[in-house]
Amino acid sequence: MKLNSNIICFSLLSWTTLLVTANSDLASDRAALLALRAAAGGRSLLWNLSSSACNWTGVHCVQSRVVELRLPGNGLSGQLPIAIANLTMLRTLSLRFNALSGPIPSGIAELTSLRNLYLQGNQFSGDIPASLFSLQNLIRLNLANNNFTGTIPGGINNLTRLATLYLENNRLSGPIPDIVLPKLVQFNVSFNQLNGSIPKGLSGKPKTAFEGNFLCGEPLVSCNGTGNSDSGTKLSGGAIAGIVVGGVFLVLFILITLLFLCKKKSAKKTETRNIIVPPRQSEVGTPADKATGAKNLVFFGNTSRVFDLEDLLKASAEVLGKGTFGTAYKATMEMGVVVAVKRLKDVKVSEKEFKEKMEVVGAMDHPNLVPVRAYYFGGEEKLLVFDYMPMGSLSALLHGNRGAGSTPLNWNRRCAIALGAARGIAYLHSKGPEIAHGNIKSSNILLSTSYDAGVSDFGLVQLTSPTSTPNRVDGYRAPEVTDARTVSQKSDVYSFGILLLELLTGKAPTHAILNEEGVDLPRWVQSIVREEWTAEVFDPELQRNQNVEQDMVKLLQLAVDCTVQHPDMRPEMSEMITRIEELHRHSQERETDQIHDADDGSSERTYSVDAGGPPSSAKD
Known part of the structure; x- marks a missing residue:
C-alpha cells in the first residue's frame, strides 16, 4: 500500500x-x-x-x-x-x-x-x-x-x-x-x-x-x-533607352490614374444627399391628363394606388446608392408611405418598347424578387418604383461596419440568403431560355427585416446603352460576356457563383465596390485550396459557428462549379436550388438539435468533417 x-x-x-x-x-x-x-x-x-x-x-x-x-x-x-x-x-x-x-x-x-x-x-x-x-x-x-x-x-x-x-x-x-x-x-x-x-x-x-x-x-x-x-x-543602348522611355510613360499613366480616382472619390464623399429631379412641366401633363393616367405613374397588377407622381415628387428623398442602371432613393411621402425609387440613366429604347418590357417585368411575381410596383416614362426622366427593403443590401451587410453593434451574418442566415437568391433567379430563368438577369451582385440582393432575400434590378439590362455598364461589374461578369446586354442564363450562374464566394469569404470581388480594392475571388479561392487547408478561405465571422465547416465546404464547391470558364460546364439554377436546400435543411436541423440539447441540459451535437480537409499538397 x-x-x-x-x-x-x-x-x-x-x-x-x-x-x-x-x-x-x-x-x-x-x-x-x-x-x-x-x-x-x-x-x-x-x-x-x-x-x-x-x-x-x-x-x-x-x-x-x-x-x-x-x-x-x-x-x-x-x-x-x-x-x-x-x-x-x-x-x-x-x-x-x-x-x-x-x-x-x-x-x-x-x-x-x-x-x-x-x-x-x-x-x-x-x-x-x-x-x-x-x-x-x-x-x-x-x-x-x-x-x-x-x-x-x-x-x-x-x-x-x-x-x-x-x-x-x-x-x-x-x-x-x-x-x-x-x-x-x-x-x-x-x-x-x-x-x-x-x-x-x-x-x-x-x-x-x-x-x-x-x-x-x-x-x-x-x-x-x-x-x-x-x-x-x-542590353544595347537602344534597348535601354526604350526601357527608360517606357518607364517614364508608365509612371505618368499611374499618376494620371491616381489623380482621376482621387477626384472621383472626393466627388462621392461630398454627395451625401440628393433629391429626385422633377420632370419638366410639359412631361407631367395637365390635371385632365392625370385623370386619364397620361404621363403619370403606371402601376402594375393589384398595387395600391395611394399616391401619384406629384406625391412622389414632393417626397423627401435619401440616396441609397448608385448602381449600374441609375441612382436609387428612399422616398418618404407626406402620408407616410415609404418606397424605393430608381432613376434610370442611359435608357435608349422608345416609350413603346420601354412599356412592353416593363409589362414583362411587372408580371414577374415571386417571393424572392423585389417587385416593380410602378414606372414613369418621360422625355428626360424614367423612374421605377419598388418596395422599400429596410435591411438594405447584402453588400452593405457584408462589407459595411463590422465593429461593435453591427449585424452579424451567421451561417444559417447566409445559407438562407443564398437559397432565396437562387430561387428568385431560377424563377426568372423558368420564364424562357432567353430570359436572364444580367446584373447579379450583392448590392442587388436586398433583405427584409427577417433576412429574406429579394433579387432586384431584373429585366433592366436590355433597356440601357451597352456603354453604360461601369467596369466595377466586371468582378461578377462571366468571361464570355463582352457586351453587358449579351448575357445568358449560364452567365447568370457564373455571377451567382461569385455571389456565393462573396458570402463565404466576406470579400468583395474585383471592381465590385467603386474606388475600393477587391479580390479576384475565383483565383484567390483556388490558390488557397490548392496550397493550404480550405478552411482559410472562410470569413472569420463564419468560423465562430461550430460544426458547420463541412456544409461550408460543400457550398464552396458549388460556387467553384458555377465559376468554371466554360459555360456548358456550369450547373443549372434548378440544380443549385436542390443542393442549397439540402445544406439549408441540414443547418435548420442542427439549430433545432442544439436548442433541444440546451433544453435537456446536454451538450451540443458534433459533426465530423469527412470532406474538405487539407488537399494532398498541404500534407506533411
Whole structure:
C-alpha cells in the first residue's frame, strides 16, 4: 500500500508539473499573439480576449500549444513584432494578402518547427533574411508580391525539404544561385530584376517561372554559349533607352490614374444627399391628363394606388446608392408611405418598347424578387418604383461596419440568403431560355427585416446603352460576356457563383465596390485550396459557428462549379436550388438539435468533417 501511495503521489506530481509547464507555454504563445495584434494595425482581429488563445480565429492548437496561425486578408499593417519568435511550436504561419511592411524579423529563426510560411501579397522590404535558411523543416515558402531587394541567398540550399519557393513580383537582383533542392516542385522568380543564366538544375521549370527578368538559358533564349557569364544579358543602348522611355510613360499613366480616382472619390464623399429631379412641366401633363393616367405613374397588377407622381415628387428623398442602371432613393411621402425609387440613366429604347418590357417585368411575381410596383416614362426622366427593403443590401451587410453593434451574418442566415437568391433567379430563368438577369451582385440582393432575400434590378439590362455598364461589374461578369446586354442564363450562374464566394469569404470581388480594392475571388479561392487547408478561405465571422465547416465546404464547391470558364460546364439554377436546400435543411436541423440539447441540459451535437480537409499538397 505504501508503494502504491508513492506511485500515486509521484504521478500526481508529474501531471501537475506537466500542466504547469503547458499553461506556461500557452501563456507565452498568447503573449506573442497579443504582441502581433498590438503591432499589426488595420482591422482589429476578432479575438475574445477572455477566452483561451486556442479558441481565437485563425489560431489552431495541439496539446495546448499554438501550431498554426492563419490570418489571410485581415487588413493587418505595420511590422511583424520580434515576439512572433516566441511561437516556438508553430508549424504554419499564413499572413498573406495583408499590408505588413518592413523587414522580416531575424528572430523568425527561432521557429524551428515551421513547415509552411505564407507572406505573399504584403509590403515586406529589405533583403531576404539569412535566418530563414536555418528553418530546415520548411516545406513551403511564399514571399511573392512584396518589395524584397538584394539577391537570392545561396543559403536557400540549406532547406533540403523545400517543395515550394515563390519569389515573384519583388525587386530582387543579381544572378540566380545554383539551387539544388531535390524536392523542389513549385518555383517562380518572375518579374524581378534578376540577370545572368538560369542554373542547369532549374532548366526544367516552365518559362513563366522566369519571365520579366534579364535572364537567358533554358527554358528561355540561349545565352549564345556564354555559360554563366553575364555578357549574354547585356542590353544595347537602344534597348535601354526604350526601357527608360517606357518607364517614364508608365509612371505618368499611374499618376494620371491616381489623380482621376482621387477626384472621383472626393466627388462621392461630398454627395451625401440628393433629391429626385422633377420632370419638366410639359412631361407631367395637365390635371385632365392625370385623370386619364397620361404621363403619370403606371402601376402594375393589384398595387395600391395611394399616391401619384406629384406625391412622389414632393417626397423627401435619401440616396441609397448608385448602381449600374441609375441612382436609387428612399422616398418618404407626406402620408407616410415609404418606397424605393430608381432613376434610370442611359435608357435608349422608345416609350413603346420601354412599356412592353416593363409589362414583362411587372408580371414577374415571386417571393424572392423585389417587385416593380410602378414606372414613369418621360422625355428626360424614367423612374421605377419598388418596395422599400429596410435591411438594405447584402453588400452593405457584408462589407459595411463590422465593429461593435453591427449585424452579424451567421451561417444559417447566409445559407438562407443564398437559397432565396437562387430561387428568385431560377424563377426568372423558368420564364424562357432567353430570359436572364444580367446584373447579379450583392448590392442587388436586398433583405427584409427577417433576412429574406429579394433579387432586384431584373429585366433592366436590355433597356440601357451597352456603354453604360461601369467596369466595377466586371468582378461578377462571366468571361464570355463582352457586351453587358449579351448575357445568358449560364452567365447568370457564373455571377451567382461569385455571389456565393462573396458570402463565404466576406470579400468583395474585383471592381465590385467603386474606388475600393477587391479580390479576384475565383483565383484567390483556388490558390488557397490548392496550397493550404480550405478552411482559410472562410470569413472569420463564419468560423465562430461550430460544426458547420463541412456544409461550408460543400457550398464552396458549388460556387467553384458555377465559376468554371466554360459555360456548358456550369450547373443549372434548378440544380443549385436542390443542393442549397439540402445544406439549408441540414443547418435548420442542427439549430433545432442544439436548442433541444440546451433544453435537456446536454451538450451540443458534433459533426465530423469527412470532406474538405487539407488537399494532398498541404500534407506533411
